[in-house]
Amino acid sequence: MAATVNFYGQLPQQAICPKGVTGLTFGFSPFKGSSQSMQNKMKMTCLRKPASNKSFSKRWVNLVVSAADDFDLKLGPSPSDMIKQFYTCINEKNLKELDGYISDDCIFEDCSFLQPMQGKKEVMHFFEQLTAGMGQNVKIILEHVCEDDGFTAGVNWHLEWKTIQIPFTKGCSFYECSQKEDRLVIKKALVVTESPIKPGGIVLTLLRNVTAIFDDFPKAAEWLLKSPHVITRFCLKIYSRLLAPFVNPLLAGYIRAWNLIARLFAFALNTILHFLKKNFG
Structure with a gap:
């Protein structure tokens, strides 16, 4: 050996x-x-026996599955991406593509109107009027777009005329979406627009007085809060019978006066722009 x-x-x-x-x-x-x-x-x-990778691989698979469950991974565009494309269609006045983002049973509630618009036909009629009223130079500018874990998204925006922000045109919109085949559509919307009237502290005083009345007469307050449309129709009847004959002519004259002021302002602005373009353009 x-x-x-x-x-x-x-x-x-x-x-x-x-x-x-x-x-x-x-x-x-x-x-x-x-x-x-x-x-x-x-x-x-x-x-020494090398450690087996089976337990490590199993833990890794469980970790990936758990992460997928926690983040609720979805295929296709997110609600925020869909909302951005939706507003792009409004600015471009692409009503044909805009129609594809509205569900058949859509409920579109704009706080500037007394009643919400229901169904695709009413909602699309609203957007036809909106895009026509915006003209060629007014655009909706998105400031922030956010979404939650579900099919909901929120956005705050303002209007601009040739990149110049228009006063009193800020607003917030909230959208609830649903899945339709391979895309997301708007199922419900709530739009809140900035009011041109700024009452300031008067609102807080009014809120304090109203809540005090509610606390003193809870049953009447409960009936009032559960029947807002009945109260609205009742007030409209009183207005039409007692106040309309006196108020309507005043409102008509007020509206005509503001229309005249708006036309004069537009004429003066166009004149200034024409002068600047001719001499400095």
Whole structure:
């Protein structure tokens, strides 16, 4: 039997684990007696059973599935992306494409109107009037768009005429969407527009007085809050019979006066723009 000869300070070949020492070069140890201890350590390292990757892979799959459940991953455009495309169609007056973003049973509630618009036909009629009234130079500019975990999105916006913001035209809109085949459509919308009338502290005083009356007469307040349309029709009847003969002529004259002022302002503005373009353009 041939004897195995180990040179002083040199590691035996069988103690080297190729997987664990990739890129390393072993030479002679400068210390006497250190080769034997290193040899024993290398043997223990190479004889150790490599850890199985099955448990790690299983934990990784569970982590990915849990993350997908938590974030509710969806395919296709998000509600915020859909709303941006929706307003692009309004600015471009692309009513044909705009029609595809409205569901058949859509409920569109604009706080400037007494009653919400129901169904695609009424909603599209509203947008036809809106795009026609915007003219060629008025655009809806989105400031912020946000969405939650569901199919809902909110946006605040304002109107601009040739990149100039129009006063008292800020607003917020909230949309509830639903999935229709491979795209999202608007199922319900709520639009709140800035009021040109700024009552300020009067609103807080009025709120305090109204809530005090509600607290003193809870039953009447409950009936009033549950029947707002009945109260509105009742007030309209009183107005039409008692106040309309006196108020309507005043309102008509007021509206005609403001129309005249608006036309004069537009004429003066066009004259100034024409002068500036002719002399400095």
